[in-house]
Amino acid sequence: MTTPMRTVRIIALTAVSVLIALALVARLGVWDAMFPSPPPSYGAVMVKPFTLVDQRGQKVTEHDMLGRPAVVFFGFTYCPEVCPTTLADITSWIGELGPEANRLGFYFVTVDPGRDTPEELNKYLSSFDPRIRGLTGTAADIDAVAKAFGIYYKRIEIEGGGYTMDHTSSILLLDASGRFAGTITYQEAKDVAVAKLKRLAEQGAPAA
Amino acid sequence: MKFGFGLVLTLVALIGASGVLFARDYSAPGVKVANPWTRATPAGATTAVAYLKITNTGSTPLRLVGGSTPVAQRVEIHSMSMEGGVMRMRPVPGLDIAPGATVELKAGGLHLMLIGLNRQLTQQEQVPLTLIFAGGRQLAIELHVEGMGGGMGSHGEP
Numbered sequence: 053m054t055t056p057m058r059t060v061r062i063i064a065l066t067a068v069s070v071l072i073a074l075a076l077v078a079r080l081g082v083w084d085a086m087f088p089s090p091p092p093s094y095g096a097v098m099v100k101p102f103t104l105v106d107q108r109g110q111k112v113t114e115h116d117m118l119g120r121p122a123v124v125f126f127g128f129t130y131c132p133e134v135c136p137t138t139l140a141d142i143t144s145w146i147g148e149l150g151p152e153a154n155r156l157g158f159y160f161v162t163v164d165p166g167r168d169t170p171e172e173l174n175k176y177l178s179s180f181d182p183r184i185r186g187l188t189g190t191a192a193d194i195d196a197v198a199k200a201f202g203i204y205y206k207r208i209e210i211e212g213g214g215y216t217m218d219h220t221s222s223i224l225l226l227d228a229s230g231r232f233a234g235t236i237t238y239q240e241a242k243d244v245a246v247a248k249l250k251r252l253a254e255q256g257a258p259a260a
Numbered sequence: 261m262k263f264g265f266g267l268v269l270t271l272v273a274l275i276g277a278s279g280v281l282f283a284r285d286y287s288a289p290g291v292k293v294a295n296p297w298t299r300a301t302p303a304g305a306t307t308a309v310a311y312l313k314i315t316n317t318g319s320t321p322l323r324l325v326g327g328s329t330p331v332a333q334r335v336e337i338h339s340m341s342m343e344g345g346v347m348r349m350r351p352v353p354g355l356d357i358a359p360g361a362t363v364e365l366k367a368g369g370l371h372l373m374l375i376g377l378n379r380q381l382t383q384q385e386q387v388p389l390t391l392i393f394a395g396g397r398q399l400a401i402e403l404h405v406e407g408m409g410g411g412m413g414s415h416g417e418p
Binding site: 129130133141172177178179180208210211212214216218219237239 | 299301302303304305307308309340342345346348349350367368373375407408409
């Protein structure tokens, strides 16, 4: 039989255990390692006012991104593995989605605006689906957008010349109001990724 | 269920076949390299990655220190890690391979980084690359260029 006293004790014990677990996670830095920037929460508004430029030299602001769900990936053209692979994956998902893909906006935002000029982005993105819009801008503008999207990136100097960029590799999914609606992680299975994009496209459909 | 099993068998056969068709093994006294490959690069890309499996078939330690290729300014050994969704790459000065041991450079992990590409790499071509080991030993190999997509897990054993 569970007496009220016992129930109270169980609740108290559970609360203490949870607190100890949380303290351990914080102390071990597990959370920091998992999410170098605070993890976004569902429904959080990610799209804040911004002004960037696309690969054709056109100005792009938050108003262009809002109005239909968006698929946003941060990377850089000097990136040898994750970025070309992800852009090739996005291109194949767009092919799989067919006309439904037009209900989504696809964006590749550089974390390396110093090297990724609109011209560089234009050349690079010519190898992928033309619906992927490449965005670049000043270092300050890129930084503000990355922060708003909860994207971690850091320039790392390489001995012997040059540098590389550490960066969050997940693809962010946003609804038509610019709110966080999920992620697609690097190398996620194609059917799972396409299902997520289909769901996102449906969410963004105008009410019947 | 039956269909699923058939599909798996077909995939295994395909992966096996692709290995037979494309993968080449290269050996020199004391060293063997299996299935060297890279990916097609986007237009204007300045970097590429290469993967392979190196076995020390000799009786003395082997240390890979780098490489060279006519398609890029330089070749470095890099490690890649993915923690909390953040991708990080770092140069590695050398890779020690004990006698009898095999080190695999593969997607999502250790790889050769081709820096300063002077041309685009296209699917199905072969790209020459020379591996350089400590002591000045070299081994000439050819990277098979695969498609741009795909990566971890999409390449089976040759």
